Amino acid sequence: MNENKEIVILLIIVALIGLAGLYLTGGFPGMENACGLGGCGDVYVETYNANLYLNGTLEENFVYEIKEPGKYRMLYRDWKVPLSYGIPDDTTLKTNPHIELVSISSPPGTFPYIKDFQGSTRVISNADTQYANEISSLAVQDEAGSYKPGRFDAGKYEMNYVFRLHPPLECDNEYCHLNLKLADEHLPYNKVIITIHDPQGYIFQLFEHSLMDVKKEGDIWVVRGISPKDTLFEIELLLNPASSGEIDGFTKEVPDVERQTLSANSRYPIFSQLSSALKAMVFLFPVLLAFIYYKFGREKSFTVPKFLSFVPRNRKPWLVNLVFRKDPFDYDENGFYATLLDLHKRKIIKIETEGEKHSKIKIPEIKGPEETKSRELRITLLKGHEAGEDEYEIKVLKFLENYSRNNVFDINEVEHKIEKLRNQIIGGSSGTEYDLRVIRDEMNDVMKVPQKKAANEFVKSGKKYTWMIFGFFLLVLVVTSYLLSIGIYTSLVLLLQTIPRYLFHLRFSEGGRKIITKKNSNGMLSRHSFLISHQ
Template structure:
């Protein structure tokens, strides 16, 4: 498996983990199932406006006294209400509790005398207006409780000459409903119907339409019903009941479903579709040059070691500390630096004052400046003593040292990289940054906390943020993964890999049998640039070839990392719901 394919797989896996993590966050918020929730909510709407609700409450903690259900529309005892309202017919409560009602006017109705408590009416003052439920004077023990409510509803029907439209809001402020079953018995009189609920599944049993779904905490659960005529409720004339039905149902239901669908699908688009497509379009190589696994000569001596590091080690276009180490070894090989000593303890590196620096490129001159900076105190740089040297520097000197090292690691070489690799035609990093900022503005497009869209409205923030993170990961991948080697350059890249294989494999190096120490020094410089300098040093020691540059290759690498970390500036810090969008009904179940 090639390095490019390995990086591609790593990028896909990391992006996939980010996407699945984002989905998990939204779903955890949507369905956390806290200590108190409704395991089953069964509702049946029969002809004549008769409505039955059966709640299976799950109570997981002590300290509660009420299992209730409140409405946003006016709720009254049977025979008391006028206009658009709901009449409570009965409440069936578990043993040890008593049914009650607090109507739209605030009047308290004790619906059973089975529970005697002289403070009962005082307790019921805690109830909401338009609330019915069961009061447990002695508290509710953890467990499951079934409560059944029966009503007759008198909603306002929006009717034209042929049809009547009813928007029945079953819930918009409630504890989680783990499973919901809705039955519409009067289906023969229905022209059309839509449900605002999550993962709704429809089925028919005789003349009854049954819908199964679930409802996260404080999310809207609605029925949009288009009747062929009004068999109950109050009529209100409108120009077109069909148009009202289509407008309400399509906008609210489809937007909610779209948000949930986006939560499910969008986080998977980048890792499973976009990344493979980018690789196929822009990163897949069209050339297939044949290069042996091992190569026993430097493929291109026109390239300096730091340029080899830039192009052929890791991500094309990025440098690491091996580029600096290799340049020091190369400058010593070419006489611009002088290395004295044959062990870590007495190794010293100085700039050769007899050499003219005119022939050096900008990067090599930066390395000369680095060695001068590290040699200032003793007149020579001793890599073994780098940590103490940096500690003895003034703050200004440490900052200068850090800036020099940063310049060497971020040296601008786009022109050279551009000669070898064609980058993707779009800026993935730019898109990532744009999505990051867009994620803060998208929630403004809808009422973020509206029960109509909550909790899937959270995806307007979480999903763009996740996609931005996924694209950021893509932008960090080596440029050659989603770019392509230019004509003829892939062959050179494979040759450098073959040369690296030779230097890395001690068993293969003897086959080259270079007798000239100069060749070993050259291999050492390029091997260090490719990250296998230690293997070349080991091979030289096996042959008894002792040169200062070999010891320098090992000591310099350690010394440079020490200089970088010790000179880095330290950082310090100091600490110093609305309604459900309309409709008749609303409210929901709760435990108090």
């Protein structure tokens, strides 16, 4: 497969990963999902609808989806402030912000209850209160919900609450500030709609902290979105001071309410922009990869003869074979043969050939004999391996020394030795198989494994750029997991998009050069080419 096809396939795979990731995590508009890749679990809130009136009334509707039957027996919501029911004259309630439960509606066959700020449990129904003690042992303080003794079957269940809020209000002469925390430790809310009714026009600005959509429609404000599990779910209102007369709350004089409110909420638009930027990056990532390939990894074209009629002068023959034969780092035995010719020319070894002979040995494999014709070859070592000018030449000379006798490497003797070992193996001698494999490995070492790092001089690596991208997205993932829970999944998708680059042996990641091979001008091929063997 050529380079252009590989990069196109890679970009298509990266784009598909991005699209699939956004689809699965609800990253497309209208497909938001609070559950993410891990799913919603055994129970979650399918829809949450709330109506908030500026007289302090809050109406909530929960529709729960239970997947596993016989596991759950309580559906509830709790608050982080005192929760009461039917005790308006309590001293604590008269002096502190609190929430009052007005009414509760639970599914048929269940018992609605409240466990108030004092830890008292009350079953809110005309039925027998025999379950009060059991509910009290299970519920937490400031909790309201419903209890089913026989546990819930799988299905959908609806809960309705009406609360009256008695919140703290921070006011000056121009503005009042109300912060309503609806939840922070909760089930996934897969669909959220909050309607704030404001017929008097008291609301100047509304802030939400979960990257939801906020719109003003006539005299109501509507907040729509999702709330993943255990994420902060709250709204803030900047109000006309006259609203303090509508809400039975606890007013506190605070200077410069507007400035403090705007300052506290200034970071949330940044989170929203970051979330949008991450989603845009998923689409742009294939373009970024294509740019990196075009700028840093695209192979340059050079015209190189397919065969040489001389031994290269400025570069070692094995290095020329390594770099300019096919792709960089793609080496074969011809580089070994060329090195022998070069050592012969430099009078380090002396190569002698005689008449043709038949051979039944295949080197370096040991799968079985193979009938070949070759010239008898004898190499005389004129100098020791110290005469080698680089590690590969030294390795070749050591190989010749290891299999030479009286400084003469005779191919006939090597073939005879290998054939003898092979016959011993056929005869059942298992110990000789190791010796034969040692010979094979040493031959592979000189014929297939040169100093590949030497090719780095000719190859410009693009790996550092992809590693930089991976590191950047990893950092984004860490930051978003700390500051922006919804952005975690998008950041994870971006990380996944970097993986195919490591699975492809692409030239844009290895750098390199593209070689156009051709014959020399007279079309003749010399016997002394470094790309042919001694045969």
